[in-house]
Amino acid sequence: xxxxxxxxxxxxxxxxxxxxxxxxxxxxxxxxxxxxxxxxxxxxxxxxxxxxxxxxxxxxxxxxxxxxxxxxxxxxxxxxxxxxxxxxxxxxxxxxxxxxxxxxxxxxxxxxxxxxxxxxxxxxxxxxxxxxxxxxxxxxxxxxxxxxxxxxxxxxxxx
Amino acid sequence: xxxxxxxxxxxxxxxxxxxxxxxxxxxxxxxxxxxxxxxxxxxxxxxxxxxxxxxxxxxxxxxxxxxxxxxxxxxxxxxxxxxxxxxxxxxxxxxxxxxxxxxxxxxxxxxxxxxxxxxxxxxxxxxxxxxxxxxxxxxxxxxxxxxxxxxxxxxxxxx
Amino acid sequence: xxxxxxxxxxxxxxxxxxxxxxxxxxxxxxxxxxxxxxxxxxxxxxxxxxxxxxxxxxxxxxxxxxxxxxxxxxxxxxxxxxxxxxxxxxxxxxxxxxxxxxxxxxxxxxxxxxxxxxxxxxxxxxxxxxxxxxxxxxxxxxxxxxxxxxxxxxxxxxx
Numbered sequence: 001x002x003x004x005x006x007x008x009x010x011x012x013x014x015x016x017x018x019x020x021x022x023x024x025x026x027x028x029x030x031x032x033x034x035x036x037x038x039x040x041x042x043x044x045x046x047x048x049x050x051x052x053x054x055x056x057x058x059x060x061x062x063x064x065x066x067x068x069x070x071x072x073x074x075x076x077x078x079x080x081x082x083x084x085x086x087x088x089x090x091x092x093x094x095x096x097x098x099x100x101x102x103x104x105x106x107x108x109x110x111x112x113x114x115x116x117x118x119x120x121x122x123x124x125x126x127x128x129x130x131x132x133x134x135x136x137x138x139x140x141x142x143x144x145x146x147x148x149x150x151x152x153x154x155x156x157x158x159x
Numbered sequence: 160x161x162x163x164x165x166x167x168x169x170x171x172x173x174x175x176x177x178x179x180x181x182x183x184x185x186x187x188x189x190x191x192x193x194x195x196x197x198x199x200x201x202x203x204x205x206x207x208x209x210x211x212x213x214x215x216x217x218x219x220x221x222x223x224x225x226x227x228x229x230x231x232x233x234x235x236x237x238x239x240x241x242x243x244x245x246x247x248x249x250x251x252x253x254x255x256x257x258x259x260x261x262x263x264x265x266x267x268x269x270x271x272x273x274x275x276x277x278x279x280x281x282x283x284x285x286x287x288x289x290x291x292x293x294x295x296x297x298x299x300x301x302x303x304x305x306x307x308x309x310x311x312x313x314x315x316x317x318x
Numbered sequence: 319x320x321x322x323x324x325x326x327x328x329x330x331x332x333x334x335x336x337x338x339x340x341x342x343x344x345x346x347x348x349x350x351x352x353x354x355x356x357x358x359x360x361x362x363x364x365x366x367x368x369x370x371x372x373x374x375x376x377x378x379x380x381x382x383x384x385x386x387x388x389x390x391x392x393x394x395x396x397x398x399x400x401x402x403x404x405x406x407x408x409x410x411x412x413x414x415x416x417x418x419x420x421x422x423x424x425x426x427x428x429x430x431x432x433x434x435x436x437x438x439x440x441x442x443x444x445x446x447x448x449x450x451x452x453x454x455x456x457x458x459x460x461x462x463x464x465x466x467x468x469x470x471x472x473x474x475x476x477x
Contacts, residue, residue, distance in 0.1 A: 011170075011258050011329075018315040021255040025308045025315075028248045032301065035244055049237065052287050078367065084243060084402060085353060089346045091251045092409045096339040099329050128370050142350065149343045156336040170329075170417050177474040180414040184467045184474075187407045191460065194403055208396065211446050243402060250410045 011099075016107045020098035023111035024091050027118055031087050034080035037126070038073060045070040079125040083118070086138070090114055090145050097148035100155040110144050117141040170258075175266045179257035182270035186246050186277055193239035196285070197232060204229040238284040242277070245297070249273055249304050256307040259314040269303050276300040329417075334425045338416035341429035345405050345436055352398035355444070356391060363388040397443040401436070404456070408432055408463050415466035418473040428462050435459040 011017045041047070047070030048054050054063040094114075098107065117140040124134035170176050200206070206229030207213050213222040253273075257266065276299040283293035329335045359365070365388030366372050372381040412432075416425065435458040442452035 012260065012315060015317060018317040021259075021311055021315040022317050025252055025255060025311050028251050029305070029308055031244075032248050032304065035297075035301070050234070050287065050293075052290050052293070055289060075368070080244065081399075084247065085349075085398065088247060088402065088406060088409075089350050091247075092346050093343055095254075095413075096343060100339075101330065128368065130373060131370050134368075134370070138353075142353070145350065146347070149347055152339055152343050156330060156339040158333060158336040158340050171419065171474060174476060176417075177476040180418075180470055180474040181476050184411055184414060184470045187410050188464070188467055190403075191407050191463065194456075194460070209393070209446065209452075211449050211452070214448060239403065240399075243406065247406060250406075254413075 014098075015104050016102060017098050019104065019108055019111055020094055023115050024094060027087050027090065027115055030119060030122065031080070031083040034076060034083060034122075038076045038080065041070065041073045041076055045072060047073050075125065075128070079122055082121070082125070082138070086121075086141055086145070087118065090118075090141070090148075093145055093149045093152060096152045096156070100152050102151060110148055114141050114144040117144065173257075174263050175261060176257050178263065178267050178270055179253055182274050183250050183253060186249065186274055189278060189281065190239070190242040190246050193235060193242060193281075197235045197239065200229065200232045200235055204232060206232050234284065234287070238281055241280070241284070241297070245280075245300055245304070246277065249277075249300070249307075252304055252308045252311060255311045255315070259311050261310060269307055273300050273303040276303070332416075333422050334420060335416050337422065337426055337429055338412055341433050342409050342412060345408065345433055348437060348440065349398070349401040349405050352394060352401060352440075356394045356398065359388065359391045359394055363390060365391050393443065393446070397440055400439070400443070400456070404439075404459055404463070405436065408436075408459070408466075411463055411467045411470060414470045414474070418470050420469060428466055432459050432462040435462070 012021075042053075046057075046066045047068050048066050049069075051063075051067060054066040057063040057066055094111070097110070102110075117137045121134060121137040121141065123129065124137055128134065171180075201212075205216075205225045206227050207225050208228075210222075210226060213225040216222040216225055253270070256269070261269075276296045280293060280296035280300065282288065283296055287293065330339075360371075364375075364384045365386050366384050367387075369381075369385060372384040375381040375384055412429070415428070420428075435455045439452060439455040439459065441447065442455055446452065
């Protein structure tokens with residue numbers, strides 16, 4: 001059943017679409033993980049931004065000192081924003097790409113390289129690795145998305 | 160016509176997809192509302208970030224004093240960013256989930272809880288409600304998205 | 319083959335979907351361009367945020383002075399965030415709209431106006447143009463997305 005891609009009318013039976021759905025879910029889950037890491041650092045570093053979040057530490061000045069920025073918290077937040085800036089285009093363009101009829105092997109190559117690059121990017125940001133580690137992993141993900149956009153525009157172009 | 164989901168080749172005739180489209184549009188409109196609330200607070204609090212936005216208040220020092228941050232404006236902006244961080248995964252994973260063939264009742268449960276949780280989250284952030292109000296509404300939306308991602312990966316897995 | 323939209327089971331043969339894919343790819347690429355402009359200004363203005371990014375300028379105090387904010391860098395970053403806040407709803411709601419069976423001419427009108435408005439918004443932000451240039455281009459894109467959401471909800475409503 002999985003192989004009859006051309007005859008099927010169900011997107012979910014299309015192998016390229018299944019591959020896209022797998023990798024899109026993985027990178028979106030990876031992005032969601034950044035929220036948990038931010039919360040972890042906010043709690044362990046006691047660095048909050050909303051007064052109501054520090055209420056459990058007491059009232060007045062004793063709680064107010066925890067309304068502060070922390071270098072590690074800010075680093076995770078930058079990684080999270082960078083994910084939004086790059087994973088959103090991947091998911092949007094990747095969906096259109098998956099529907100534009102690419103070869104399964106070509107599509108898998110795009111999805112795997114992007115996902116690997118973004119996982120590397122997160123490690124490079126959080127450890128942090130010396131540059132150009134983070135820069136290169138960002139560029140690789142960027143070029144993969146650009147390559148998919150090129151295929152989409154070549155296939156569907158209707159302005 | 161609406162009931163013949165299995166025979167139809169039009170996504171829009173699929174009831175799960177219709178439910179997804181309804182809730183996705185609602186949460187995206189809710190997210191868009193944050194821009195208007197931010198603009199409202201910027202104007203009423205006279206707290207701007209771009210020099211060209213304060214030009215109508217006069218030139219030089221008289222306008223410069225409105226280039227400042229305001230606690231309420233920053234609060235709405237944090238709510239907006241939190242929406243981006245959580246509604247983007249919901250829309251992306253929710254679309255794949257809707258295409259993965261879930262039961263309509265199960266799908267509606269996911270969509271309704273997520274949407275309710277995010278509306279609560281906005282009220283909890285803007286009023287603000289004491290914690291753990293905002294924290295719990297965030298966790299509920301997070302777990303719903305995670306549950307949909309699990310169903311997607313179980314159904315489509317092709318790495 | 320392109321004209322047999324009603325008979326085709328392939329999304330990519332649907333002209334409205336092809337138009338959506340074209341414009342969605344264009345605005346997502348435009349949004350991705352903001353990353354490159356940010357990097358360009360960070361490098362030319364020597365204004366970085368991560369210590370590892372300034373390591374090539376030497377060690378200690380000589381590199382530390384490049385960990386600073388720059389007005390032009392911050393301006394591009396605000397434009398980028400504004401893109402995320404507005405292009406994400408366009409891509410999400412626009413996809414549902416394209417599947418809700420609008421007339422091709424009506425759909426093209428929506429996609430073209432939104433894309434034009436967002437390109438204008440970027441120029442208005444980066445040059446910068448005096449207000450209400452940026453404000454109006456933002457409103458136009460916002461209303462187009464709202465109009466598509468209205469059509470989606472009218473067509474699919476299943477709560």
